[in-house]
Amino acid sequence: MKIAFISYEYPPDTACGGIATYVRQAVSMLSNKGHYIEVFSGSFNENKIQKDNQVIIHRIKASKRQEFTKQVGTIFAQRYQQIKFDVLEAPEIGAEAAEAIKLVPEIPLVVKLHTPSYVLQELFYTPPSFQMKLRRYFGALRRGNIPKPFHNYSYNPDNDLERIYTLKADEITAPSLAIANKLNIDWQVDKQKVIHLPNPYIPSQKLLDIPIKTQTNIITFIGRLEIRKGILDLAKAIPLILNKEPKTKFRFVGSSLPSPNPKLDMHQYLEKKLKLFLPSLEFIGNLPLEKIPSILAETDICVFPSIWENFPYVCLEAMSAGRGIVGSSAGGMAELLDGGKVGKLVPPKSPKSIAKAVIELLQNPEERMKLGEAARQRVLSQYNLERIGALQEASYLRAIEKRQALGARNIAELPQPIYIQT
Template identity: 60%
Template structure:
């Protein structure tokens, strides 16, 4: 098959997160299985076409990081290339609807939308409700400045005009890495259930991770990911004193970029340090790190904690599992499936500092149990997310999308592709 991916994120130029990792790995998987793959991606500094690892990559320069313009510009590049290649199928993510311009310019292209986590879900989770103290401070501050006190802004979700939802409804097949996200969007977005298929993302663990010894004794608990509300780092911060009261030699490492704390003049690192000020010497913040440094970080780790309020398919969990580390993960979303419903790690409900502390303490108290879970987690990564299994599921998905579009014919053409992005 001739398969095209439209994704703003793609390494190395825009290796921003999980979408970049997914597109990189799935494109290599499908190429190995004999398919012709081309990537249409973004870049902040270059524009043009190159062959990278045997895959044709079209980069569209986007200095302003304007999502709407990128969708339009990459759509034009795709449409022009399609006249030459005649792609069989196109895949893009739901978030930001970057492939929407391509679909509107080539309305008969079979489309697969891969769910990653829509913007409205992220906004809802990261929304912090102002406390009474915050409201009083704002009110008094406005009066002191001689201004009329203004209420805190409220976020309203306009589901009917959500471009990400509309783009997903245009799809011939919708795939979701976690059943939890698929079920959520079938209910909230009213997606047709017969089009939503569960296909985990492929994961190709590095030899460096697989070669790490299962046995470890570092007393280090590591969090990896952006430091933001959605990732549960506020709850982890509140769990740290409870853990240190029983295991004072434990060290906590936060690996990832610190985002601003909503409704505050602090960033997340500053807030965490303030929350556990008494135990500041037990904390380490690395900031953003290169992907190739992850094995060395996990080599110096006993337990990984990912207490997300919601998570679809976090690669950091799979990396930790491949490294055979003890994992404490959130039960809200895809980690529950990754950890085999608690058989290869410990699951905790979101927003539960006490449960986080209890799970971490259990693994600190029982190193043999932690290592048994770590070995089981590594085995699960190798059996559940390997190229052969995921490759076959992916191919079948594309075939269904092609057959559905052939039966339906071209979509209704649009007069313009300048619609806004949610």
Template identity: 30%
Template sequence: MTPSLDSLGPGPLGAGPLASGALSIALVSEHASPLATLGGVDAGGQNVHVARLAGALADRGHRVTVYTRRDDRDLPDRVALRAGVQVHHVPAGPPEQLPKDELLPYMADFGRHLAQVWRRQRPDVVHSHFWMSGLASLRAARELGLPLLHTYHALGTVKRRHQRRADTSPPERVACETEVGLGCDRVVATCRDEVGELARMGIPAAKVSVVPCGVDTELFTPRGPVAERGAHPHRLLQLGRLVPRKGAAVTVAALAALPETELVVVGGPPPGRIGTDPEARRLRELAREAGVSDRVRFTGGVPCEDVPPLLRSADVVVCPADYEPFGIVPLEAMACGRPVVASAVGGQLDTVADPATGRLVPPRDPKALARAVAELLADPAAREACGAAGRRRVLSRYGWGSVAAATEAAYCTVLDPQPAVTGAV
């Protein structure tokens, strides 16, 4: 039976094995540092998720250490992210930025370092993020008898199905993901669609808790500054990493059927380098061929504080990804009171309620995207209603406090009922 999102709501801190007090929690995120600058090819939703989850768990009284790979020789061994949260830089591989698909050879060193640290200062629970983190954590957790939970964030089977020969993942990925799923104590999936994928890998649904990603409902809010708009009556906004699978090409094609509408694409390298980005160049050429280049603008990557004003400036936020393991942008848009038109894939099937908060359309279908957007652009009252419903949905389900409480409940399922030995990580 697939776990229900509604069954994983907040629980009291004093329940079950947490009654004895704060936990020492090790979050392992080998390539996605909570300190990273967002917008790069390998820096996105997972970085935000790990940072916000760590902070929300600290707010519930726990002590959290995030273990991530040292990718700069000048980084200190430890950095205080905020009260109750430290980032520990793990020496594994050269101290320089590398594509995440090249990190597998260094995971044995990563795991040995974790075991060395945890042997001295034992965490109560380990929660790994992404499959290579799971591989490194599994070896250390087995050696020391530590409870291990794992969140995939993305599955190699899904990536291979959609990207095929363009998939740059190591060939061992799917086998390693299966090993982690079978070897850990519990899988924390981010959406119900993932539970079915895991079952096809041989990981039973009974071993899975569904805990969604969250959104900062105080940063992303309908009230606040609004980015300046252009001369066109309507604005669409697409936000995210500038990679083909995010579907910006679908939006550009749909724009041809949406007169008097501009498209703002937010993400990618900094504004000064956007002209050199291969995907930006490809999209600009597609816009030129479609006759809409005068209505498409690329901002490049922007600071986090600039994202809510940009979202508020949109009439509709589009999220037409080919596939999306979870997809944080729909939540950010809904939190800002904006309707969302998203592809009916992955986590977006859970987050976007059609027709209450927006519309779900088939992936890779510009005509379907254009029809759904046109319907909303023609009806201001419907846009306002969708935006208000989206905000309510986010507040009731996706605040980081709720996500941390549900994650804590998952920890309860694997902790020994006897009080654990606690200590700083």
């Protein structure tokens, strides 16, 4: 098949998060299976065309996703006239392929669910406190303005253009049952229209070579230091853990985002909150992917207490390294950890549960190592290229068959391109 991907995120230029990791892994998998692949992606620096092995990458200069979404449709349509792609895959976030299917209405479209914008908005929304309302009210009066009423966050799926665009796809695929079930409720999408298709994952040999048996007493958090990742709950659990296991060390690997205190980033905020425990803490900052195996090799337990995740690659990396894992039961992480069979699951926003699970693994190293070995084997058996590759090929063929039966889309029924700032 001749397969096109539209994705603002693609390494190394726009390796922004999990979408970039997924597309890179999927492209490698499908190219190795003999398919012809082209990627239409973003770049912070320049417009260019690259070739990575047999894969052609069209880089579109865009500092933000919304700029990319405005431009990519025309570029894809021009290339389609030359190549005649069999199928196009794109993410739901930002509706990046909305213009492409408008300009090429006959193209079969597969939309891969990552995490829709409304889910992120829900997670980041914090209701204003009474004190905040008072400050804004009297601040407006001092400036001679009429205070505006506060509006709580509300969501109407009928006005969500990402939803409208996604429903125009010939196949909708979900890497986790969690995101499929959430959209079944929030977007009123028939479960039969969403296909559960886990993402492929190719662990590096460096991860697989890490010994299962370690005894470092190091607990590692890998990910952006932000509220959504459960970092504040981990911070509250640290004193509880150190009370029982005072020799424990905590490492934080990831870039620091805003904190509840507007004057401090999350790194500074955590240091202030945990000032009595600073000798037990280490903040490393953001690291390139190739440095992660060395961090995991020195780690006994990884903690990922996210409020919500769809298909977290950081968990798969820790599983491949055979680490003990304490992960959130909310979202797709519970599926990766096989319902708690290969790692400890804790409810989100529960520092006491985090502390209890970590202490149990610290005090029972044999259990930790047994879970680590089982986690590594699960990665190799469930997310390998052969298994996921066959499922993905079948998904594309269903989309092609459906679009051939329906014919070209009615352009008048298509949503306008969606330029969401993310």
